[in-house]
Amino acid sequence: EAGxxxxxxxxxxxxxxxxxxxxxxxxxxxxxxxxxxxxxxEIKFLxxxxxxxxxxxxxxxxxxxxxxxxGGTYSTLKxxxxxxxxxxxxxxxxxxxxxxxxxxxxxxxxxx
Amino acid sequence: AQTVTQSQPEMSVQEAETVTLSCTxxxxxxxxxxxxxxxxxxxxxxxVIRQEAYKQQNATENRFSVNFQKAAKSFSLKISDSQLxxxxxxxxxxxxxxxxxxxxxxxxxxxxxxxx
Numbered sequence: 001e002a003g004x005x006x007x008x009x010x011x012x013x014x015x016x017x018x019x020x021x022x023x024x025x026x027x028x029x030x031x032x033x034x035x036x037x038x039x040x041x042e043i044k045f046l047x048x049x050x051x052x053x054x055x056x057x058x059x060x061x062x063x064x065x066x067x068x069x070x071g072g073t074y075s076t077l078k079x080x081x082x083x084x085x086x087x088x089x090x091x092x093x094x095x096x097x098x099x100x101x102x103x104x105x106x107x108x109x110x111x112x
Numbered sequence: 113a114q115t116v117t118q119s120q121p122e123m124s125v126q127e128a129e130t131v132t133l134s135c136t137x138x139x140x141x142x143x144x145x146x147x148x149x150x151x152x153x154x155x156x157x158x159x160v161i162r163q164e165a166y167k168q169q170n171a172t173e174n175r176f177s178v179n180f181q182k183a184a185k186s187f188s189l190k191i192s193d194s195q196l197x198x199x200x201x202x203x204x205x206x207x208x209x210x211x212x213x214x215x216x217x218x219x220x221x222x223x224x225x226x227x228x
Contacts, residue, residue, distance in 0.1 A: 003156060004156065031213065031214060033214040035216075035218075040220070041220065042116070042217075042218045042219060042220050042221075043203065043205075043216075043218040043221075044218070045214065045215045045216060045217075048213065048214045048215065055213075056214075056215060058215070059215070091157070093157075093214070095213075095214070099145060099162065099207070099213070100159050100162075101159070101214060101216075102156070102158075103149075103151075103156045103157040103158070104156060105154065105155065105156050
């Protein structure tokens with residue numbers, strides 16, 4: 001069974017550009033989560049989808065971040081326009097109603 | 113605000129020895145869960161062990177065990193008979209019972225190196 005996959009693994013962009021990160025959860029997992037780890041800091045919760053609905057988006061930093069999960073399958077996280085402080089590793093995780101979250105390897109974003 | 117503190121940024125241990133990673137947390141809730149996650153180099157983060165706060169008995173998973181001290185808000189992880197494959201970043205995390213599922217509060221992590 002395939003795990004949670006994230007793409008791209010690493011993205012380098014200029015300040016002001018747009019980047020879209022994608023997450024494919026484990027098949028059948030209704031719950032999908034986005035987290036972010038800025039260098040040297042804690043991993044922070046961004047938001048939680050249940051199927052295609054946003055259950056909790058309290059961790060989204062500002063309106064430059066847009067997360068979607070059309071059809072309740074894969075999810076995208078778009079940052080537009082990117083700022084220097086957006087650099088970090090973005091993790092996606094999925095679960096099937098239990099407390100065990102299955103994480104992807106993360107997408108590293110570098111904003112220059 | 114809830115916080116999780118891991119006071120050891122890096123640790124090392126010799127293969128086959130025992131190591132303990134520290135974690136303290138701060139919460140006003142009475143019911144919550146605590147987790148240890150492991151992220152090997154260039155790999156996914158995986159759940160190592162979970163503890164429900166209402167359970168007094170310390171959780172164990174093979175070579176991994178915790179020392180849960182609720183009054184002290186301490187949740188350390190002990191790895192026995194360390195193996196080279198235990199080399200990884202270890203994250204301690206908390207989750208309020210009944211709160212938003214998945215809204216984990218993480219510590220900054222401890223980088224563990226197991227040396228041959």
